[in-house]
Amino acid sequence: MNVNQLNNKCGDYRLIFDNVSLYAGDKVILEQECFNITYSNIVILKGQIGSGKSTILKAIAGINKLNSGSIFSYNKNNENAGAVYVHSQPELNFLTGYIKDELKILGIKDYSPFEKYLNKSIYELSGGALKKISLLMALHISSGRIILSDEPLDMLDDIEAENLSKVIIEYSKHTPFIIATHDKHFDKYADVLISL
Secondary structure, three states, X not given: OEEEEOOOOOOOEEEEEEEEEEEEOOEEEEEEEEXXXXXXXXXXXXXXXXXXXXXXXXXXXXXXXXXXXXXXXXXXXXXXXXXXXXXXXXXXXXXXXXHHHHHHHHOOXXXXXXXXXXXXXXXXXXXXHHHHHHHHHHHHHHOOOEXXXXXXOOOOOHHHHHHHHHHHHHXXXXXXXXXXXXXXXXXXXXXEXXXX
C-alpha cells in the first residue's frame, strides 16, 4: 500500500490505520498497515479489480471485521466522524425496491432531488440512475459523516459517469468522500491517494 498526501493543507478530517491487518478468506489485503492522513474533500482508494479496495472500504465502514488493529476516523471536532456506505451494486443500497418507500425509511423529507423517480421501482431505472439516487440518499442522511463510495462510476456509460462524477465533485466541497475506484476520474480532485 502506498499513501500519498496530495494536498498539503491541514484537513478537517483524519483517518488513522493503527497496525491494521485485513484478510479476505486466505488473501492478505493489509498486513500491519499504519498511517495517519488528513483531508477535507476526497480520498481515493485505488487499485485494480480484486485488489481489496471494497474490502478496505467496508472495513472503514465497520461492515468487515479487521483481523487485527484499529481504524479511527475523526472530524474537525476530534469526534468520531461516522460514515455512510454506498455499495458498488446500486440495487443493494435499497431495501424495499421503491424510491418513495426508501426515502420514508431513511427519514428524508425533501423529495425534490428525487422528484422524477418517486413513483418508480428500482427495477425500472438504469444503473446510472440508481447510483445517482443512492448517492443523493447518502448525502441527505450523512449529516457531516463521511460518504464511503464503492466504485461509483463502475458499469456506467461515459455520459452517466461524467454526470455522476460532477455530482460527487460538487458535493465533496461540503461533505468528505472516500472513494474506492480503479479509474482516474477523481485523481485531480483528491486530497489523498491510497494505491494498492
